[in-house]
Amino acid sequence: MIRRNKGFANLTAGYLFPEINRRRREYLAAHPDAKIISLGIGNTTEPLPKYIAKAMADYSMALATPEGYSGYGDEQGLTELREKIAKVFYPGLVETEEVFISDGAKCDIARIQTLFGADVKIAVQDPAYPVYVDGSVITGAAGANNGNGYEGVTYMPCTPENNFFPDLSKVEPNSLIYFCSPNNPTGAVSTKEELKKLVDFANANGCIIIFDAAYREFIRDENLPKTIFEIEGARTCAIEINSYSKPAGFTGVRLGWSVVPKELCFEDGTPVIKDWNRVMTTLFNGASNVVQNGGLACMDAEGIKAMKSVIDYYLENAKVLKATFEGENFKKAGAVVYFTGNSPYLWVKFPGRKSWDVFDAILDKCHVVTTPGSGFGPAGESFVRISAFGHKEAVIEACERLKKFEF
Numbered sequence: 001m002i003r004r005n006k007g008f009a010n011l012t013a014g015y016l017f018p019e020i021n022r023r024r025r026e027y028l029a030a031h032p033d034a035k036i037i038s039l040g041i042g043n044t045t046e047p048l049p050k051y052i053a054k055a056m057a058d059y060s061m062a063l064a065t066p067e068g069y070s071g072y073g074d075e076q077g078l079t080e081l082r083e084k085i086a087k088v089f090y091p092g093l094v095e096t097e098e099v100f101i102s103d104g105a106k107c108d109i110a111r112i113q114t115l116f117g118a119d120v121k122i123a124v125q126d127p128a129y130p131v132y133v134d135g136s137v138i139t140g141a142a143g144a145n146n147g148n149g150y151e152g153v154t155y156m157p158c159t160p161e162n163n164f165f166p167d168l169s170k171v172e173p174n175s176l177i178y179f180c181s182p183n184n185p186t187g188a189v190s191t192k193e194e195l196k197k198l199v200d201f202a203n204a205n206g207c208i209i210i211f212d213a214a215y216r217e218f219i220r221d222e223n224l225p226k227t228i229f230e231i232e233g234a235r236t237c238a239i240e241i242n243s244y245s246k247p248a249g250f251t252g253v254r255l256g257w258s259v260v261p262k263e264l265c266f267e268d269g270t271p272v273i274k275d276w277n278r279v280m281t282t283l284f285n286g287a288s289n290v291v292q293n294g295g296l297a298c299m300d301a302e303g304i305k306a307m308k309s310v311i312d313y314y315l316e317n318a319k320v321l322k323a324t325f326e327g328e329n330f331k332k333a334g335a336v337v338y339f340t341g342n343s344p345y346l347w348v349k350f351p352g353r354k355s356w357d358v359f360d361a362i363l364d365k366c367h368v369v370t371t372p373g374s375g376f377g378p379a380g381e382s383f384v385r386i387s388a389f390g391h392k393e394a395v396i397e398a399c400e401r402l403k404k405f406e407f
């Protein structure tokens, strides 16, 4: 018989979202009349801007004509889209050939892990988006979970005490550092000065940063950096991963991109972009041509305006939620809200309580689903993440109920 990949056995059971769904189902079974509202999952809810949907529909219909038909395209993506991404999102910072189009950021993160193999050391922010570590466990770069986390992984706590920017001194030389800003789940955005520290550290210690900028379009404070490539020195130490999922509502449509600068090299001098091109052409066969044309429409003046208005909608939800969690009843419950207005997530601390206990209490008393912070890493204990993705009416109804919350 074929031996099971050790990595799967090493993964500890109970992925966060299945457990949330289990508790929700169980609660509903006992309380069938409860009208549960979810502020839990980081999924978009608002319809696609018509302009963008129409571009995809038009392209689709053209595929049914001899002139409009196309088969396989370049695995790296449509040149026109790569150009537009370089020009619109990285003006003067990135070249067209350094942009690779994909089917989404999570998929790119998984493919990145094949690029570095099983021998690389890992450092992650704690709390963090789960795929960085779980994917590393599957590829073997991270080992078994010894109760304090996975072997081979350096956890970098990001807490209110350090203003959500980690102490880098514990990161081992030659590590792959996963870094997400604006952060999921904390919502924190690192400043230019902070990212400069990160870049300088990586360059001085032979590290490569995988910079996940999936929420860049939520940044409203113009002083905050939207890409790692705004930071001097990043071209020799960073890869950026991004996606249309959150800004354009492409969570189901699927489109993302990565940026690998030509200067970035492995220890033996091989440019990382050479191997990344090999990964993308060998293990991936290009993003859907229909969807890439939707991506092109996102980058027109009209598309950019439409994306901005959807994000504004979610940020309005976030403001309403912030006011609610800063209400008297939550103050009495000891809650402290962390939200800077530059992400769709509120990160709320309930000192002295367990995340799952807060989750259960809010579900029971308000019929509202949140996300327990401990599911994102040990430093997330005592926090819950509140997502602003949702229809406005549902968010307002949730807030009405939350105003009556008490322990």
Ligand SMILES: *Cc1c(COP(=O)(O)O)cnc(C)c1O
Pocket: 042, 103, 104, 105, 106, 107, 129, 180, 184, 212, 214, 242, 243, 244, 245, 246, 250, 251, 255, 256
């Ligand atoms: C949602 C999310 C992604 C998802 O990307 P897809 O492009 O939908 O695969 C990536 N990173 C973070 C931090 C996210 O929250």
